[in-house]
Amino acid sequence: MKVAVVGATGMVGEVMLKVLEERKFPITELIPVASERSVGKIISYQGKEYSVVGLETAVSLRPDIALFSAGGGTSLEWAPKFAEVGTTVVDNSSAWRMDPTKKLVVPEINANVLTKEDKIIANPNCSTIQMVMALNPLHKAYKMKRVVVSTYQSVSGTGVKAVRQLENEIAGIEGEMAYPYPIGRNALPHCDVFEENGYTKEEMKLAKEPQKIMNDSSFSVSATAVRIPTAGGHSESVNVEFENDFDLSEVRQLLSETPGVVVQDNTDTNTYPMPIYAHNKDEVFVGRIRRDESQPNTLNMWIVADNLRKGAATNTIQIAEYLVEHHLV
Numbered sequence: 628m629k630v631a632v633v634g635a636t637g638m639v640g641e642v643m644l645k646v647l648e649e650r651k652f653p654i655t656e657l658i659p660v661a662s663e664r665s666v667g668k669i670i671s672y673q674g675k676e677y678s679v680v681g682l683e684t685a686v687s688l689r690p691d692i693a694l695f696s697a698g699g700g701t702s703l704e705w706a707p708k709f710a711e712v713g714t715t716v717v718d719n720s721s722a723w724r725m726d727p728t729k730k731l732v733v734p735e736i737n738a739n740v741l742t743k744e745d746k747i748i749a750n751p752n753c754s755t756i757q758m759v760m761a762l763n764p765l766h767k768a769y770k771m772k773r774v775v776v777s778t779y780q781s782v783s784g785t786g787v788k789a790v791r792q793l794e795n796e797i798a799g800i801e802g803e804m805a806y807p808y809p810i811g812r813n814a815l816p817h818c819d820v821f822e823e824n825g826y827t828k829e830e831m832k833l834a835k836e837p838q839k840i841m842n843d844s845s846f847s848v849s850a851t852a853v854r855i856p857t858a859g860g861h862s863e864s865v866n867v868e869f870e871n872d873f874d875l876s877e878v879r880q881l882l883s884e885t886p887g888v889v890v891q892d893n894t895d896t897n898t899y900p901m902p903i904y905a906h907n908k909d910e911v912f913v914g915r916i917r918r919d920e921s922q923p924n925t926l927n928m929w930i931v932a933d934n935l936r937k938g939a940a941t942n943t944i945q946i947a948e949y950l951v952e953h954h955l956v
């Protein structure tokens with residue numbers, strides 16, 4: 628496969644290159660792509676050096692697959708240009724996720740919707756992916772009515788500029804700010820921009836994307852997204868009300884049997900998911916599984932995953948792997 632990585636110099640792009648290498652994705656030619664600022668910069672992949680190219684050059688090279696993580700504006704403008712020359716684009720931005728003509732895919736849940744005709748495929752939001760990975764098997768078993776989620780999100784979810792802001796604050800250096808306030812020793816109830824309804828875009832992604840991925844609009848999601856000064860992954864406190872009652876040991880069993888999900892749940896040994904353990908891992912970790920004693924058929928749990936891996940790069944590459952394995956590219 629001739630593979631372009633668009634946004635190769637960014638946080639997600641760098642992890643994308645690492646994951647492609649780790650998973651031995653069948654690359655015959657790698658095309659690292661970034662903005663004009665980075666053209667000519669050297670990227671190393673599998674011990675070989677590659678020079679970063681611009682978008683126009685990348686389109687002219689007609690890759691089989693383009694893995695995009697360069698922001699919504701770049702995707703909106705350039706993904707169709709790649710699609711026109713026959714490239715299949717898997718896009719990490721929010722540009723195409725809610726477009727009814729585009730598929731929104733978490734491979735463990737709905738890769739079977741993909742066809743050869745899908746030339747632009749959307750990767751869901753990072754906090755959505757980890758949440759639906761845990762919710763999907765439980766929804767099948769007990770039927771969800773309503774989900775209330777509060778997130779505790781890593782600065783790596785905002786990109787290189789935000790990680791630098793936190794590092795500068797820790798080192799006492801004044802520098803460029805990615806957020807309107809300091810992030811060190813702080814918690815910002817503000818991920819992405821505010822919308823007219825008072826929610827942030829991130830909160831609305833959590834509210835709307837799960838139904839599309841799970842192809843079921845019978846449940847609703849309410850979200851509060853908070854940025855905290857961690858780097859290794861996003862955490863989520865998730866409260867789920869089901870139509871039907873459940874047995875806690877069966878919930879643990881169902882989650883343990885779900886590919887890509889790991890249960891870390893033992894209060895006797897202080898075992899629960901944390902970003903420092905999820906960092907650099909592809910799995911979604913679930914713990915603090917307990918009954919909500921304030922109302923019937925309701926469950927509380929804590930879900931953690933590395934937002935740059937399963938939340939972005941790994942999920943994207945799993946989609947690409949599915950396309951290759953099923954001869955859809």
Ligand SMILES: NC(=O)c1ccc[n+]([C@@H]2O[C@H](COP(=O)([O-])OP(=O)(O)OC[C@H]3O[C@@H](n4cnc5c(N)ncnc54)[C@H](OP(=O)(O)O)[C@@H]3O)[C@@H](O)[C@H]2O)c1
Nearest residue numbers: 634636637638639661662665696697698720784786787939
């Ligand atoms: N971070 C996460 O956890 C996460 C998770 C899921 C999805 N995403 C999405 O992935 C995308 C990238 O996020 P990130 O965190 O990796 O951001 P980032 O660290 O700021 O990196 C942005 C990348 O995009 C490139 N880029 C920016 N403008 C461009 C342009 N006009 N043309 C070509 N390339 C351009 C940058 O190239 P230069 O180095 O040349 O500027 C860089 O490689 C965003 O759409 C984001 O919403 C991020």
